[in-house]
Amino acid sequence: MDVRIVVETTFEDGETQRRNIGRLCRAPDNLEPECLGLRIVEAKNLLGRLQEAILQSQIDEALAASRICDDCGKRCGVHDDRGRTLDTLYGRFRVKAPRLRQCACKSDAVAAKVALLLPFNALFPDRATPELLRLQAELGSRHSF
Ligand SMILES: [Zn+2]
Secondary structure, eight states, rough: EEEEEEEEOOOTTTTTTEEEEEEEOOOOOOOOGGGGGGHHHHHHHHHHHHHHHHHHHHHHHHHHTBBTTTTOOOOOOEEEEEEEEEEEETEEEEOOOOOEETTTTHHHHHHHHHOEEEEHHOTTSSSSOOOHHHHHHHHHHHSSS
């Protein structure tokens, strides 16, 4: 048996994206109890790839919206597209999050050339999801120092 696991994402603009996140192969003649269903290593691997696919899709969509200038409606240029680290409940992930140039229509043209917009930092100032931060605070409050 061959199982392919695919994530299909449909964005607000109607675009659909498919990502293969895993594949499981099971021999038809090997029906031993330890080979039924997912093993813990396979489950962790698939969960990590699923989290990574969902994170990147959400960040891509949010950042695409933040590229539109509020004043003139043009798209801001991308300064660089290096990855950023994001800690989640399911591990640490590296996501693509571009730094944007400020739109040329801004009044202070000199500052506009230098200033960079960091939409990823605005979304995740602590480079961690709020769910993880809340859990860490709760667990930390249970321990005495
Ligand atoms: Zn503008």
